[in-house]
Amino acid sequence: DTGxxxxxxxxxxxxxxxxxxxxxxxxxxxxxxxxxxTLGQGPEFLTYFQxxxxxxxxxxxxxxxxxxRPKGSFSTLEIxxxxxxxxxxxxxxxxxxxxxRETQYFGPGTRLLVL
Amino acid sequence: DAKxxxxxxxxxxxxxxxxxxxxxxTISGNEYVYWYRQIHSQGPQYIIHGLKNNExxxxxxxxxxxxxxxxxxxxxxxxxRDTAVYYCIAGAGGTSYGKLTFGQGTIxxxxx
Numbered sequence: 001d002t003g004x005x006x007x008x009x010x011x012x013x014x015x016x017x018x019x020x021x022x023x024x025x026x027x028x029x030x031x032x033x034x035x036x037x038t039l040g041q042g043p044e045f046l047t048y049f050q051x052x053x054x055x056x057x058x059x060x061x062x063x064x065x066x067x068x069r070p071k072g073s074f075s076t077l078e079i080x081x082x083x084x085x086x087x088x089x090x091x092x093x094x095x096x097x098x099x100x101r102e103t104q105y106f107g108p109g110t111r112l113l114v115l
Numbered sequence: 116d117a118k119x120x121x122x123x124x125x126x127x128x129x130x131x132x133x134x135x136x137x138x139x140x141t142i143s144g145n146e147y148v149y150w151y152r153q154i155h156s157q158g159p160q161y162i163i164h165g166l167k168n169n170e171x172x173x174x175x176x177x178x179x180x181x182x183x184x185x186x187x188x189x190x191x192x193x194x195x196r197d198t199a200v201y202y203c204i205a206g207a208g209g210t211s212y213g214k215l216t217f218g219q220g221t222i223x224x225x226x227x
Binding site for chain 1: 147151156157158159160161164200202213214215216217218219220
């Protein structure tokens with residue numbers, strides 16, 4: 001257990017429905033990342049927060065995706081009008097920089113299946 | 116981020132050292148080498164990272180060549196629980212944000 005938690009762990013939804021995932025980072029970590037992982041592939045970067053500011057979004061993050069990190073604590077990732085291609089594991093990671101070194105710690109992921 | 120190249124798969128006998136190589140010939144001077152592993156259906160687990168000096172922690176050792184173009188992750192006494200996909204990542208760290216670019220990784224199978 002890294003201290004990063006994600007909820008729910010599994011989600012099955014029908015195409016067209018909206019889903020929201022939550023990530024609770026390690027409490028003192030100021031950076032929070034979202035990644036997506038499809039079967040047989042490594043995780044791919046989606047977006048990144050420094051405290052409450054969303055500083056970068058990948059081209060993978062279509063307009064149907066939105067992420068927030070109010071008050072710089074937990075974060076939510078919402079997918080609107082889900083498509084079958086959104087089926088994947090959604091991973092959250094948090095980190096703290098220390099004298100120029102940064103280590104990201106990942107949560108267990110939320111596995112999404114869109115029917 | 117610099118591209119990394121790893122073997123697709125490796126085998127190791129339980130109790131022996133597992134040496135996982137990684138090439139990162141285009142790594143830039145401020146990019147760290149990170150190693151993560153992922154056991155089936157779990158989130159990636161941080162193992163170790165380094166800039167230019169060799170590093171050791173309770174999980175593994177990281178040997179980085181002097182020219183920084185390659186590195187080796189060493190698991191000194193592999194166990195069955197070390198069976199996983201191992202990712203070598205060359206990425207930015209420190210003052211710039213540390214987005215990790217994962218490749219396909221090496222599937223390490225530890226057998227009895």
